[in-house]
Amino acid sequence: MPISNKELLEQKLQASGARITKPRKAILDIIATSEHPLSAMEIFERAQTQAPNIGLVTVYRTIDTLKSLGLVDHIHGSEDCQTVFRTASGHRHLLSCTDCGKSVYFDGVLAEKEFQRIGREHGFTVSGHLLQLFGLCTKCKGE
C-alpha cells in the first residue's frame, strides 16, 4: 500500500528542515484530504477540531511555508482568489465544480504549443499561463 497524501506532505515538509508540530499535522491533514481549494479561514475552522488552540496566524504561516516548498498551489476563483489546493505532479490545471467546489487536476500539456503560437501572433514570448475550468461535477448535475 502506497503512503497517503498526508504522509507525503509531512515527509516533504520535514525534509525541508521544518518541524512537524500538532497544528501543522492538522493543517496538512485538511489540505491533503480536501476535494476543493481552501481559504485560510476554512482551514482554520476545520483545524480547530484537531488542534483546539490553534491560531489563525499559524494557518497563514504554514500556508506560506507550503507554498514556498511548492506543496500547495494558489488557486484563483471568480470570487475568492485566496485559496490553496494540494499540488499535483507534472503540468496540471484545475477543473472545479461551480456548485460544490470539488476540484480535480487535468493534464495541461496539450494546450502549451497553442499558447506559444497565440503569443507569437501578438509579438509576445509566452512563458506562463493561468488556466482553470469551471462546470458541474457528476454529483451536482444530478441534483
Added chain:
Amino acid sequence: MPISNKELLEQKLQASGARITKPRKAILDIIATSEHPLSAMEIFERAQTQAPNIGLVTVYRTIDTLKSLGLVDHIHGSEDCQTVFRTASGHRHLLSCTDCGKSVYFDGVLAEKEFQRIGREHGFTVSGHLLQLFGLCTKCKGE
C-alpha cells in the same frame, strides 16, 4: 471616424440609467486608455489629476457598476487579483506582459471544444474557464 473607447463606455454607462459625473468621466477615461489591468488604487491616483477631490470610495463604487454592466473584467495576476481591464467584445482572453503589464486580448474560441472534452473525461460539464497567458512583450524582450 469611429467613436473612441472612452465614448463607448460613457454611452453604455449612461444607457444603463447612470449619471455621467466628473469623477466617473475621469475613471472611464483611465480605464478606456490603459494598456494594462488597473487596481482601484492605481485608478484613484491617476484620476486625481483629472478630478482633484475624487475619493477612493467612488473608484470602488464605479468599478462595481462597470463590472455589473460587463464593461470591465476582473483580471487575475500572480500577485494582484484585484485589477480590472476593459472588456473586449466576443470571447476573448488576456495576454499580459510580465514585465510592463501591457495586455492584449486574443480570441479564445479555439480552446473551447478542447475544454469541453477535458471536462467530460472527468464527469464534469464545463461551463466556463479562466485563461490568461503571461510572457514578455516585444518592447520588454528588447530591453
Added chain:
DNA sequence: GTGCTTGCAAATTCTTTGCAACTTT
C-alpha cells in the same frame, strides 16, 4: 426639484508583524 452620487469618516475584513512562552529535535 428629485433622486442618484459623492466624499468623509468609521467600520469591517483580511493578513502580517512583534514578542514572550512553548515544543520539537
Added chain:
DNA sequence: AAAGTTGCAAAGAATTTGCAAGCAC
C-alpha cells in the same frame, strides 16, 4: 539546550457602509 514554532495582541492594508451635502438630469 538550541532553535524553530506558536498564540496572542496589535498593527496594517484593503474594501465596505452610513450619511449629509452636492450635482446631474
